[in-house]
Amino acid sequence: MSKINIxxxxxxxxxxxxxxxxxxxxxxxxxxxxxxxxxxxSQHNKSLIVLxxxxxxxxxxxxxxxxxxxxxxxxxxxxxxxxxxxxxxxKDAQLLGAKxxxxxxxxxxxxxxxxxxxxxxxxxxxxxxIINNMNSTRTQFEK
Numbered sequence: 001m002s003k004i005n006i007x008x009x010x011x012x013x014x015x016x017x018x019x020x021x022x023x024x025x026x027x028x029x030x031x032x033x034x035x036x037x038x039x040x041x042s043q044h045n046k047s048l049i050v051l052x053x054x055x056x057x058x059x060x061x062x063x064x065x066x067x068x069x070x071x072x073x074x075x076x077x078x079x080x081x082x083x084x085x086x087x088x089x090x091k092d093a094q095l096l097g098a099k100x101x102x103x104x105x106x107x108x109x110x111x112x113x114x115x116x117x118x119x120x121x122x123x124x125x126x127x128x129x130i131i132n133n134m135n136s137t138r139t140q141f142e143k
Contacts, residue, residue, distance in 0.1 A: 036078070064076060
């Protein structure tokens with residue numbers, strides 16, 4: 001039986017993880033924006049075994065070296081397909097504090113993607129509003 005479980009992984013996400021959506025101006029998309037979705041967990045390169053275990057648990061994403069420092073490794077999930085698999089496996093997770101709110105907001109945005117609402121002006125406006133209150137710009141810290 002594996003020692004890895006969703007609650008163990010929550011600890012890493014609560015301390016060294018993030019859920020992010022970046023809205024990027026684009027000349028090729030209908031309404032002038034494209035998106036970059038990202039789930040990230042960082043660890044010192046001495047802890048590669050930790051990120052390998054997390055990657056193997058979800059069976060999606062990849063591990064990258066942070067080129068700025070060379071000592072930090074990052075487990076990242078970018079594709080919507082892989083993010084949907086992650087969310088399905090993460091449904092019993094219990095994040096705490098602001099990270100839980102960021103995850104809820106991230107899932108709301110992913111729901112808009114599933115329903116193709118990110119391809120409408122109203123959807124873009126909604127996503128912008130959500131993004132503006134996530135992560136370092138969050139003002140609400142309790143769930």
